[in-house]
Amino acid sequence: MKRITLLILLFLFSSIYFSMFLGASIGKEMSGKNRFVLGAELGTYSSIIGFSLNIYYPLSGTNLDLENTNFSEIKLVEFDPYLLFNLKISSTSIYVGVAPILIVNLQNTEIGLYSQEIFHGKLGLKTGAPITLSLEAITTFNLQFLSTGIYTLNLGIGLTF
Template sequence: MKKIKLLILFILIFSNIYFSMFLGANIGKELGGKNRYVLGTEIGSYSSIIALSLNLYYPMSGTDLDLENTNFSNIKLVEIDPYLSLNLKISSSAIYVGVAPILIADLETFEFGLYSRDIFHGKIGLKTGAPITISLEAITTFNLEFLSTDIYTINLGIGLTF
């Protein structure tokens, strides 16, 4: 497992050194499941047919979006998704579809591990504009037979491409 984690980290670092980078933030809403909001950040490369990105998500508790009363210093767990995507680049836009294992990071103990060996995230999205980039994507959770859990998250993001 440690070799896989190091390989993913190496691929993400290598791709972001040699290709253009995207750095952004997003907010999403679960449709189904707990119907909660999700805050996220992303770093990745969408310049070639193979896109790589590292996404961090914080699922907020409750169904209301209340950023003013959210104490971000109390965040203890975040989700990390290292996506490998197929990317169709059209001018300053990119349409992509990707998959990622779901990792959970404990920010107090600095430990992380695989959420499950049987499920992963899949996403489809669109990024457009440069250097300011707007993104829209849909994410769902799949099992190893590619059956969705029917819980979807719709994310809207903004970032910089450089």
């Protein structure tokens, strides 16, 4: 818990000095359970080292059915604090990042590590300002940097300020 608190404080401190991105995304697992995934993100992409706090909620089933999704019944979400390496070209960022996978229980605000041996990696592109479009590919790795074969493609939109 101390590490999470330190990471959040570091992120908030860095946000004073770097421009911020706030956005939402929708993704699709290309293997595994083939679910759709909703996401929200707060991040910094303006320098070589960046941070991104992502929250993901996988929808049940393989169809995108937002009308029948009861968002008030969400109990668990995935929280990924990414450390990013950015290549900034004008208003476009190409980035790669890694993050531990944390599970947050929204009912009692407990946070737990999904696994000590598995983490997420992402490769992405963000372009535009102040309205920013993004495309990301996310996969799950083990400690030997071998992918588990589960990939997600995310499309997003947000604001850079």
